Amino acid sequence: MSQWFYVCPICESKVEKWEFSAPVDHYRCYFCLASTPFHELPRRDLLMVVGSPPPPHVPGPVNRTASGNPGASSSVTPGSPAWDNLAGVFICGGSSYTNAIFTLDPLSTSEILRVSSFGLSVPDDATIDGIQMDFTIHETSGFTPGVMEDGVFILKGGSPGLVNKATLIEWPLIDTVRTFGGSSDLWGLSWTPADINSSGFGVDMTIQDIGGVGGGGFIDCVVATVYYTVIV
Helix, strand or coil: CCCEEEECCCCCCEHHHEEEECCCCEEEECCCCCEEEHHHCCEEEHHHHHHCCCCCCCCCEEEEEEEECCCEEEEECCCCCCCECHHHHCCCCCCHHHCEEEEECCCCECCEEEEECCCCCCCCCCEEEEEEEEEEEEECCCCCCCEEEEEEEEEECCEECCCCCCCCCECCCCCEEEEEECCCCCCCCCCCHHHHHCCCCEEEEEEEECCCCCEEEEEEEEEEEEEEEEEC
């Protein structure tokens, strides 16, 4: 035998939350205070309400990110001099003594700082939307103008891309995060999750003295953030 109950036509409250109200044969809802003639009260089937299955899930796109620090770094020619303390880029928050360090001759360009092996785990069915590289940087005080990055290239499969993201702006004297790329920037390349998860995914950076008297600086850490979409 089917069971049912009355509800308020305005707020769908059950009839047990109602009381008689003037005029005769009207009911007033405790929740929304609507007054409704009894014969106009909607009915709901109790078994239908309790036993109805949830609406089917409709798959749709969901935006997510994966981020991490590098697990490998090296100083690569051409350029001179080489970088020192290369492991300094692995963890954020160290002092200048634990950062990756470079010192340049006048108007020279450093060797390439190559960082990779970020250990990311982007799902196999994801679509890559953008790649962002954040470097925490500062230059050595006492040189004005000092240094700037003149080359920032993404690494795919261990090989640099062709798009240079260098800002060509002098480095600050205090730790500052400088961002290259972004949530919709693919650096001129097409990407698969396997490319991102590979140990050959990374970034190259070179630094140039712009003051003509030599200069130096530090990189505290590098963080890669990959923006991607999955259907769930």
